[in-house]
Amino acid sequence: MIHGWAMHGGILHPLAEALDAHCDMYLVDLPGHGRSRDSGIPLDPRACADAIIAATPPAIWLGWSLGGLVATVAALEAPTAVTRLVAVSSTPRFVRGDDWPHGNDPAMVRKLAADLEADYKATVDRFIALEAMGSQDPRAETRRLMAEAYERGEPDPRVLMEGLRLLEDTDLRPRLGELSMPSLWIAGRRDRIVHPAAMRWAAEAAGGRFIELAHAGHAPFIGHAAELAAALTQPTGPHA
Numbered sequence: 001m002i003h004g005w006a007m008h009g010g011i012l013h014p015l016a017e018a019l020d021a022h023c024d025m026y027l028v029d030l031p032g033h034g035r036s037r038d039s040g041i042p043l044d045p046r047a048c049a050d051a052i053i054a055a056t057p058p059a060i061w062l063g064w065s066l067g068g069l070v071a072t073v074a075a076l077e078a079p080t081a082v083t084r085l086v087a088v089s090s091t092p093r094f095v096r097g098d099d100w101p102h103g104n105d106p107a108m109v110r111k112l113a114a115d116l117e118a119d120y121k122a123t124v125d126r127f128i129a130l131e132a133m134g135s136q137d138p139r140a141e142t143r144r145l146m147a148e149a150y151e152r153g154e155p156d157p158r159v160l161m162e163g164l165r166l167l168e169d170t171d172l173r174p175r176l177g178e179l180s181m182p183s184l185w186i187a188g189r190r191d192r193i194v195h196p197a198a199m200r201w202a203a204e205a206a207g208g209r210f211i212e213l214a215h216a217g218h219a220p221f222i223g224h225a226a227e228l229a230a231a232l233t234q235p236t237g238p239h240a
Contacts, residue, residue, distance in 0.1 A: 001027050002052075004065030004089075004131075005163045006124045008034025008152045011145070012064065015221040018229035026056050030067070032159025034152035043162040045170070049074035053081045062086040062232075065194065065218065066163055069170055075183070076175055085183040085208070086232065089191055089218050091198040092172035092205075100173070102198035109168045113161060120157045124149065133192040135217035144222055176205040183208030186231055188216030188224075 001012045009027030016025050029036040031043050031051075041047050048070045061082045063071030068090020075082040096103035115123040128149060132141035185203040187196035189212050196212050203210035211231045216224045 002063040002067030014225035018225040032156035043159040045070045045073035060084040064088040089194045091194045094167040102195045131218040179206045188220045190217045193218045
């Protein structure tokens with residue numbers, strides 16, 4: 001399991017607990033985040049994927065948000081290590097373009113980058129509030145995300161900027177057809193960061209399955225962990 005921008009693996013504990021009876025899990029802290037804060041590995045999807053592969057057996061890879069880019073690159077570049085791919089609230093292209101109406105305004109990403117230089121903690125807090133928008137109880141979800149985001153210490157500002165560059169520059173759409181393993185793309189209908197239409201498109205391009213959780217936002221493992229776990233373990237899910 002691979003977390004999103006500015007977070008750490010512990011944020012995924014509700015889902016891990018819901019899946020505890022079904023499988024063994026590895027909750028990754030990406031470079032510069034959580035317990036990997038002092039790692040010298042760049043926040044580059046291939047570099048991160050190689051480091052994870054070196055430390056884990058072949059497995060289902062689940063990536064949330066930015067973590068989905070890492071998981072997808074691993075599936076593309078090292079298919080023997082990734083038995084199934086699960087993308088949760090993760091898009092192959094984060095920013096909008098002339099041929100991609102499902103992304104975010106590039107100006108938003110540039111503003112985040114500018115704000116990081118002025119006050120990175122306040123910027124991360126604002127992004128967390130954005131992640132919680134659309135959930136059934138956005139205030140409660142914001143409080144929980146903020147409380148857990150810094151549970152393992154503050155992320156390295158250097159990798160926060162690297163992560164924004166990844167979101168701005170990465171476009172995996174042309175390569176999704178190369179995926180050789182089953183894939184599952186799970187969206188929250190109320191997500192205000194990654195539009196469900198982007199994930200539906202990605203699932204079709206990858207020849208995978210798409211599931212939309214009706215009442216979830218960008219972080220469906222908070223408040224909807226049981227529903228998310230059910231989607232992962234149903235007979236037609238990634239264990240099939």
